[in-house]
Amino acid sequence: MTPASQPEVPAIEAIDLVRTYRTHTGVIRRRPLHVEAVKGVSFQVPPGELFGLLGPNGAGKTTTIKMLITLLLPTSGTARVFGHDVVKETTEVRKRIGYVFGGDRGLYDRVSALDNLRYFAELYGVEPADQKRRIAELLDLVGLTGREQEKVEGYSRGMRQRLHVARGLLHDPEVVFLDEPSIGLDPVGARELRVTIKGLVEAGKTVLLTTHYMFEADALCDRIAVINDGRIVALGTGADLKGAVANRTIVEIETFGVAPEAVEALRDDPEVIAVNMEERDQSQILLVQSERGTQITQRLLSRLGETRVGKVVGREPTLEDAYVHLIATTSEADATAARAAAVSV
Amino acid sequence: MEGLARNTRLVWRVWIFTLRSFLASEFFILTAILQPVIFASIAFFLFQAGGDAAGEQTLLYAALGTGMMGVWSTTLFGCGGAIQWHRWEGTLELLVAAPSRYDMVLLGQTLGASTFGFYSILATIVWGMALFGMPLNADFPLLLPVALAVAILSLGCLGMLLATSFVLYRHANALSNLLEYPIWIVTGMVVPLAVLPGWLGPISWFLSPTWAMEAIRGSAIGSEPPILAMVLCLGLAAVYYLMARRVLRFVLDKARRDATLSLA
Numbered sequence: 001m002t003p004a005s006q007p008e009v010p011a012i013e014a015i016d017l018v019r020t021y022r023t024h025t026g027v028i029r030r031r032p033l034h035v036e037a038v039k040g041v042s043f044q045v046p047p048g049e050l051f052g053l054l055g056p057n058g059a060g061k062t063t064t065i066k067m068l069i070t071l072l073l074p075t076s077g078t079a080r081v082f083g084h085d086v087v088k089e090t091t092e093v094r095k096r097i098g099y100v101f102g103g104d105r106g107l108y109d110r111v112s113a114l115d116n117l118r119y120f121a122e123l124y125g126v127e128p129a130d131q132k133r134r135i136a137e138l139l140d141l142v143g144l145t146g147r148e149q150e151k152v153e154g155y156s157r158g159m160r161q162r163l164h165v166a167r168g169l170l171h172d173p174e175v176v177f178l179d180e181p182s183i184g185l186d187p188v189g190a191r192e193l194r195v196t197i198k199g200l201v202e203a204g205k206t207v208l209l210t211t212h213y214m215f216e217a218d219a220l221c222d223r224i225a226v227i228n229d230g231r232i233v234a235l236g237t238g239a240d241l242k243g244a245v246a247n248r249t250i251v252e253i254e255t256f257g258v259a260p261e262a263v264e265a266l267r268d269d270p271e272v273i274a275v276n277m278e279e280r281d282q283s284q285i286l287l288v289q290s291e292r293g294t295q296i297t298q299r300l301l302s303r304l305g306e307t308r309v310g311k312v313v314g315r316e317p318t319l320e321d322a323y324v325h326l327i328a329t330t331s332e333a334d335a336t337a338a339r340a341a342a343v344s345v
Numbered sequence: 346m347e348g349l350a351r352n353t354r355l356v357w358r359v360w361i362f363t364l365r366s367f368l369a370s371e372f373f374i375l376t377a378i379l380q381p382v383i384f385a386s387i388a389f390f391l392f393q394a395g396g397d398a399a400g401e402q403t404l405l406y407a408a409l410g411t412g413m414m415g416v417w418s419t420t421l422f423g424c425g426g427a428i429q430w431h432r433w434e435g436t437l438e439l440l441v442a443a444p445s446r447y448d449m450v451l452l453g454q455t456l457g458a459s460t461f462g463f464y465s466i467l468a469t470i471v472w473g474m475a476l477f478g479m480p481l482n483a484d485f486p487l488l489l490p491v492a493l494a495v496a497i498l499s500l501g502c503l504g505m506l507l508a509t510s511f512v513l514y515r516h517a518n519a520l521s522n523l524l525e526y527p528i529w530i531v532t533g534m535v536v537p538l539a540v541l542p543g544w545l546g547p548i549s550w551f552l553s554p555t556w557a558m559e560a561i562r563g564s565a566i567g568s569e570p571p572i573l574a575m576v577l578c579l580g581l582a583a584v585y586y587l588m589a590r591r592v593l594r595f596v597l598d599k600a601r602r603d604a605t606l607s608l609a
Contacts, residue, residue: 021604066604071438073601094444105435108362110369115362122358123443123450125351171444 009083011175011206012045012068017077019063037063039230040077045208045223047082047174050201052221053210056327060230061210065179068208069099081175095125098173100164102183109153113144113163116152117170124171138166142196158189165196175206182216194220214320224319226326233330238319245289245317245325248273251297253286254310265303271296276324283310289321355445356453363457373419373461381415381465382472389477402566404479408469409565410534413558415465416500417528423458424504425521427451428512428596438606441597448505448590455508456501463497466561488571489564495575496557499582503553506585509592513599533558553581 019038024030038060045051053061066072068079070090078085084092108116114135121131139145142162152160161181168176178197182190190213197220200207211217217224218238226234226241234241255262258277263286266275271290278285290296301309367373388407428451431437440450473479483489511520529535531545532554538546549555556578563571600606 063604069442071442071601071606072604091444094442097442099439099442103435106439108366108434108436111362111365115365119358119362120439120443122355123440123445125444128354167439 008046010044010080011047011049011082012043012051012208013078013080014044014064014068015042015078017041017064017067017079018075019060019067019072020075037230038067038074041227041230041232042077043225043232043235045206047206048201048204049222050197050207050209050220052217052224053208053227054212054214054217054224054323055210055227056212059227061227062179064227065099065177065208065210069097069177070094095171096174098168098171098176100168100176100178100181102161102164102180102185104157104160104184107152107160107163107167110151112149112151113139113155114148116163117148117166120167121170126171134170134172135166138169141169141199142166143192157184158186158192161185161189161193162196165193169200173205175208176200178207178209180210180212182211182213190216214318214323218319226323228327228330231330234326241322241326242317242319243322245322247292248289248317248321249292249294250315250317250321251288251290251300252311252313252315253288253300253304254312255284255286255304256282256308256310258284258286258304258307262304262307265305266300269296269299269303272300274325274328276328287321287324289317289325352446352449355449356456359450359453360457360460363454364461367423367457367461373423376422377415377419377461377464378468380418381411381469384414385411385469385472386476389473389479393477404473404477405481405566406562408473408479409466409562410558412466412469413532413534413554413561414529415469416459416462416496417532417534417554418525419462419465420455420459420500420504421507421521421525421528423461424455424501425507425511425524427454427458427504427508432512432606441600441606447597448593451505451508451589451593452501452586455504456497459497459500459504462500463493466493483565484567485564485570489561492557492560492564492571492575495578495582496553496561499553499557499578499585502582502585502589505589506592509589509596512596528552528554531555551581553578553585556581 017038018036018040021035021037023033023035025033041060041064043051053064055061063072067074068081068086070086070093073087080086081093081096084096086093108119117135117138118131121135126134136145139148142165144159144162144166147159152163155163161184165181181197182193185193194216197207197209209217209221221238223235223237224241225232234244263275263277266272266286266288271294272288273291274289276287278287288300297312297314301312367377385408388411389404392403392407428437431440441447443450470479470481474481514520530541531549532552533541533549534554538549538555556574559574560571560578563569563574
């Protein structure tokens with residue numbers, strides 16, 4: 001068999017991963033509680049792909065990542081990075097992966113960025129002769145050249161995040177795990193970070209990205225897995241996922257102080273498929289989905305009655321609409337199954 | 346051989362980084378320098394008020410003892426909380442997820458803490474010389490730096506054992522406070538072991554600060570070279586390190602099972 005005909009080893013492979021947390025309730029009469037954070041997650045990421053893991057808070061994204069990067073033991077199931085088991089071959093896995101998470105933590109604030117990078121370069125096994133060059137390259141990549149002598153405690157959030165990225169790439173890992181790296185960044189910082197992430201894939205890295213931002217996932221990811229309540233509920237390209245709502249049209253209605261009854265009135269319209277609401281500072285945005293080609297805007301406005309209405313826009317469905325649809329339908333299905341189970345008991 | 350060179354370099358670099366971090370911390374500067382100077386002043390006044398006949402020798406005895414009290418405090422708080430602090434700062438996961446051996450990283454950190462503690466001895470000696478006219482004559486001047494190095498190593502290894510054990514307990518800080526004063530007394534830092542109840546002797550034998558104190562005092566004001574104290578110090582350091590490695594393996598496995606590497 002020639003090397004070309006050999007099956008390619010996936011960069012990341014998760015097979016039926018399950019993770020249960022044990023906790024307890026009560027203070028005096030403590031009762032054990034088992035929380036299933038991940039309930040059988042399976043996927044494969046080929047080398048060089050940018051794979052997105054999308055899901056609401058508590059869906060199991062970070063737990064999945066932490067199992068893949070050897071920081072958490074799976075309760076059951078298997079995971080491998082370039083064929084190395086994350087439980088039994090931790091050193092081999094750790095040599096090949098970089099891990100970057102969002103937020104303020106994870107850096108030594110009282111010393112300079114350069115000291116941080118030198119320290120982690122040593123920990124990540126970068127050869128002493130290569131450290132200076134590698135650190136300079138990464139400072140340049142993340143745009144911190146000239147600021148490296150400053151203490152990290154004086155860094156802005158965006159600068160800290162860029163330093164995190166540089167730290168995660170020090171040992172030139174083959175696989176990079178980015179856990180909500182753009183959280184808390186301003187739009188310019190987030191855009192710069194997206195450029196950096198694109199650059200990683202162009203350089204041949206495999207990237208697993210978790211994010212809350214749909215446009216970020218849509219713009220960056222080759223494939224996306226939507227995870228909800230510990231399960232993958234959809235997996236495919238952005239276009240595949242958008243296909244779930246492709247035959248729909250979206251009407252966005254800005255309202256001020258809309259009453260729950262008015263929202264229910266919209267849902268009661270026979271041509272409305274779904275209504276979701278986003279709270280803004282002073283207003284609420286109602287996202288009304290209906291079959292493509294239906295003209296229901298005037299009827300929707302009349303159903304809102306006395307509600308103060310601002311901007312009204314009709315548009316094509318986005319990945320975010322597909323995501324909201326997926327999360328809403330799977331959560332509803334789970335709730336129905338739970339009710340059915342309760343009735344049968 | 347390559348692995349040994351790599352791990353030695355790792356410990357060395359972590360040691361340097363830890364020292365730099367301590368130098369940027371007001372808390373540790375106060376613990377390592379101000380606190381022993383205060384203790385030293387009290388000790389000097391007490392010895393002077395007692396009309397001590399031994400004079401200069403006793404002043405140096407007191408300076409080294411109070412200096413070691415500072416060393417122990419820094420080791421206890423610096424090492425005892427080493428893992429916990431990294432957990433709070435969100436760096437513990439990064440250290441554990443690194444391909445380097447975490448026991449080597451932790452050893453570098455605890456050696457850094459114990460080394461920083463030795464500022465205490467320097468501070469008390471300078472203080473004693475400046476204010477109390479204490480002379481600085483070491484009976485075995487070549488052995489004194491060796492004794493100091495051995496003491497740093499043994500306290501660093503003891504610190505590593507403390508760090509790995511304390512991380513199992515949520516209220517390790519309270520445990521640190523509890524261990525500060527008794528160790529000062531039971532290892533002969535404050536008063537000679539000979540004046541303490543006999544049953545405390547066997548306890549002190551298993552604590553490396555006892556032998557570290559004896560090695561340092563023996564080199565400075567001893568009648569014979571404190572070789573045995575140094576050997577015992579090194580032996581205990583090896584035992585502490587091996588115990589710490591076992592506890593660390595257990596702690597890391599437990600943390601990966603219970604998801605406690607991060608507080609986030």
